[in-house]
Amino acid sequence: MGGGGSKTHENFTVTPGGTAPGPAAAVGPEEVGPSAEDTLQQDVHLPELPGPDGDWAAAYAAIVDEHTSTGSLLFKAIVADAPTAELEAAVVQLNAATKAWLEQVPPAELAKLAAAAGFEHPGLVGLGEGSSPLVHWLDPSYLSNVASKAKIQAKALERYDALCAGETIGGLTLASYTATGPPPPGGGGEWAASPGDVVDAQSALASRLVELKAASHADRAQAVADLVAAENHLATAACPELGEHLATAQAAGRNSVDSALGSLPYAPGAAGVKATAAVAVANGVADGVLTGDQAKVLTPAEALTLCRLSTPKVVREPLESAAADRNAQIANLDGLVEAHTAIQASPGTPLSLPALSGGVGDPGKAALASFAGDAGQLYPLVSATSSWRRAALDAGSTPYVGSPEELTTSFRAWAKTQKLNDLREAAFTLGHPEALTATRAQTQNLIAASWDPALNATAITASLKPAKPKPPVKPSSPTGKPAAPAKGVGPPVKPAAIKPTGPTSSSPVPPGPSGKTWAAKHLQLVEALKHHNASTADLPSRFDPAAVSAWTFTPGSGPSLGGAHTKSFHTAPDGSSWMFKPDKTGGGARAHAEAAASDIFHKVGVPSVPVYARTVGGKTGSIQPLLAGTTNLGSDPASWSQADVDAVVRYHVAAWACGDHDGKPDNLLRTAGGGVVPVDQGQAFKFFGRDKLSTAYHPNSSHGVGQAVFHQAYKAAKAGGLAKGVTVRPEASLPVLAAFERLPDASYRALLTPTATEGAKHRVHWYEPMRARAAKTLGKTPAAVTDTEVADAFLDSAIERKQGLRGAFAKFFAGEGFAGAGTITKVA
């Protein structure tokens, strides 16, 4: 061990090889251990790699011991408040050295080590050319219960089931696998079965599989329940006479049911999935296999997995843990929403906070501090729950609480009525002592930074002090001049500091993978993207396209993924992450159309991710900023709130104006604030000249593509498939219709000119119908029409459509039978 010294900032070095020390003496809480300074001087020695006849088990045990003792020492250093950056660097070093050591272990020895540690079927992982997953599973740098390790065990079990069912994996069959591997583990059963009983159970399962495949949509729920019951019966049989053959039969049964449930023909929208699982889940709850509280917060697939008694522990436990976490999230969120709506009844309404007053123990300041703290937890929790809540069987929905930016606006309106000194004292209470000298705007922003990710308290505070030495240069030095942030937007959010991943702080940041597989490179890219700031505002700022054209986008910090990737990630001058999509088929015309549609959406008040047409790396395409904290909209209309459906109606107007019929749920995102944002207008104007404003018009149906979200909403509304109390309100379209009418035709035409000229030049999909229109208008043969005339015909069509939007939607909604259609033509 290192000698005592007074240096407090020595690097923590990791040296592979060398003489392996004896296991470090564990230091119990009651013993006096090394000081924080001493721990930073430790060298970590990993054992040498044993030779072919060496004792790999002992060497691995020494590594595990080293991690245990090092982990203890690091924990003590943390407690002693040693510099975090060096500790994290040391953890990364140790992790990298351990991984490098394990990667040199021969595959057969890896399998033995894993089997000795309890891994089932180690011979069924490591089928790829890169590192074996067993390297990660054995790595003591990660806790044994991390999800990434559970996935590896689960996949091995799944592959064994497939072999038992008669499948071949990479040439491996059950016979060839069991000839060389250990016998399958025997399972304890719950009912005593004769060999004949087992055969009967297998037959019954086979029959249920056939029945499920043939079941109509109406009968599917019962067929699923019968299948699960049949599998459970087989899975719980005990028959010593059959020996390992029983385990094989049970594994094969599990594989068959996995396949059957995984390939169910779902009804449109996730509502069909929920109904399909309902009977089986109800039976499972009645039988005590899972609780009602668990079932409510799990997705249908997850709940069915728990209903099946054959589900291995490595899959069951994470689901049970997830259910507990989700129930805790809902309880916490419900409390936060209740407290929040007591102050702000709905987004955009005034805050009913008590006035601040001077003096010690001012309850107004306490109320503000409580409100700010709760709001700081509210939005991230809304975002965290939205990824699963809508897909869960019966978890309800989160009331719409608006965006952090909306709350900031409401807060500023309230704060204007308060004395500056009182606000400063309130900010002080929230942990900002520098606020005592801040301006009103700075003070308000410091308080609002509690919940608004667009505001950076650290940057605001720094601006209140004399200039300090500049921080170290970031790895990717952006070039080019960033555009000024939009008014009201604070300084950009800084990239998150590197933090350990995993369920506890003792799980370190994964090192850069040493493998050269695409998967390893992809993981590096993902980590790089996480550390850059994807926009954390509800919507990114929109910049002048000319400015964006002039920016220098540096390649994202991750490695290039090669030509097989159709998209690439880049860093803008302000450090934000952007995605570039090359326009491979339209010569840039598609990119211009997408950019124009994005701009139109913005101008008429439909939230959209800003898209710009430009050239990157010699390729023409579209580039857009990434939004962090977003989740899928969800494909179940029953999960959409009234605000969602209203947003979808507004989106429909803009989409029709732009001839975009590709608005599927998976082309929309839900922002951290709960807003709905289209993210892909790549098909804008594609079907211009042929398209129809009709729920029956679905030009992409032949490619297995789902219907546009607005059509799904209208159909669900008519079939009673929307949530209780949610309706299609045609009047929700009024603001967008009015915005289109306020847009001068000349401006609209100018905005679409690049789309028109590029589209005509590259003979895109709308070229022929527009050429026919031009020929008719000009009295020419189509062959005689010039590209300029085709472009003009496109622009004329776009203007006509814009001018006719109100009438078209009034007729459309009336035709669909929605109440309120008449208001469209009566109200401005």
Place this chain on the structure above:
Amino acid sequence: MRRAWALLAHDPATGAATRPVAVLAVEGADSVVSWVPLEHVAGADWRARLASADPAGNVDTWVEGANGVVWDLVELTPPGTPDLRGDAEALLDDFLAAGT
């Protein structure tokens, strides 16, 4: 000719479709999918997409239409194991080894 793709789902942490949920391998009219275990929520949209359309016949359309933000698929090089299932599983192992 055998081909393979990583199927990616939206990751709130990156704001893009960077979360691997499965590997799809196709050869002629045959297709095999190997799913990343325990990704029930993230993989749900891809499961629905694959259940509603023949993967072998639609994968190129999906490549063209994927928005890269909510969903995406990236072509990989099949390792050439004796069967299609082996290629899918081998490529999935690369993700598991990387700690996905």
